[in-house]
Each structure stands twice: as structure tokens, then as C-alpha cells.
Amino acid sequence: KQEVTQIPAALSVPEGENLVLNCSFTDSAIYNLQWFRQDPGKGLTSLLLIQSSQREQTSGRLNASLDKSSGRSTLYIAASQPGDSATYLCAVQGSGGYQKVTFGTGTKLQVIP
């Protein structure tokens, strides 16, 4: 059974700092890994999707990497801003079709002005 872990559960940083969020998974047989952002009381917003054959994806100040062999992904946020404050979740799609998506419990990020 796939298990996805995100540590730390919460993180507080000063504005302007570069930061890394971590995601680890137990089963390396994945099709893709997706990073989401969730604001309080809202749904999930897709940030980046990394296919199993890729090593990284970039969008603006965000860069996500994937190391399948070690079961790890990182989300790098450059020059953090107060507007980046949210909960960040990773989700892994494994074998078995579209239903087999396992979510982590997220890292709650606070960027202090």
C-alpha cells in the first residue's frame, strides 16, 4: 500500500527566503506525482505535475523534482512571498489506473512579511 509523507507538518519563514518542501513515498512504481496548493476552506490548486520519466518541472518561482528510486520529491519555492502562505500537498498516482492517487497530509507554510 502506497504511503505518502510530508515533513514538516508546518513551516514558518521570513519573506524573501528560498525554501524546500519535502514529500516521500513508499512505492516507487508511480505514474506521476503532483503538487497542490490549498488555501483555507478552499479546494486544491494544481501547481506542478511530474511524470515518472521526468526529473523536474518548473513554473515561475516553483521547481519540483522527482527521485523515484529514493521515493522522494521536493518543491522548491524561490523568494517566498506572504501570498505563498497555504498548505502544500503532494499526491502520487501509482499503478492501477486513475483511482490510485495517494495524498500526503500536507505542509502548512506561513511566510511572514
Add this chain to the structure above:
Amino acid sequence: DGGITQSPKYLFRKEGQNVTLSCEQNLNHDAMYWYRQDPGQGLRLIYYSQIVNDFQKGDIAEGYSVSREKKESFPLTVTSAQKNPTAFYLCASSASPLQGRNSPLHFGNGTRLTVT
């Protein structure tokens, strides 16, 4: 703009009543999903549908029912048999394998259900 609409945003019901949560998408996605989110837990899959008139149970389907009569719509009914229905419910969609296998999940803004 294309997206997923969930309604209502907040829903209050008395224990013992069935309640239906709406989910509509205009992304032309074949696959739709219902997740439940509880504090401190990852999202858990309730039901999913990969095509019209077909749906499958997820990890926590007991006490829930769905229908998929139209491609755009995937309503979720929370029945009185669900023992702990108070939660945040999220609907999602994605393209099917024929439309592109590595298609990201798109989510609605959720419905917060409170049962007292």
C-alpha cells in the same frame, strides 16, 4: 472559464437525513472523483467514475452513493448510513487515458457538510 463547480459551499443537516452534494465540470473530462478531507488526514477517495453510466467504489464508499448520468455531472449523496458525515468534500476531474494519461487532477472549491 473551464472548471469544476461544487454547490453549496456550506451545508447543514440533521442526523438521519440524506443530503446530495452537487459537482459540475465543463472541462470535457471523462473521469470524475469524490474525496473526503478530515483534519490531519490525507484526502480519501469515496467514489470515482471513468465514464458516463459507470462508477466504482473508492476506499471509503460505505454510507455514500453516486450517479453519473451525464459527463458533466457527478452528484454525491451522503446517506443516513454514513456514521461520521461531517467533513469537507472535494470533487475532482481528470482526462481519461484516451485523452492523455498523465492528466493532472482538477478540483472544485469543496462543500463543507455539518451534520448535527
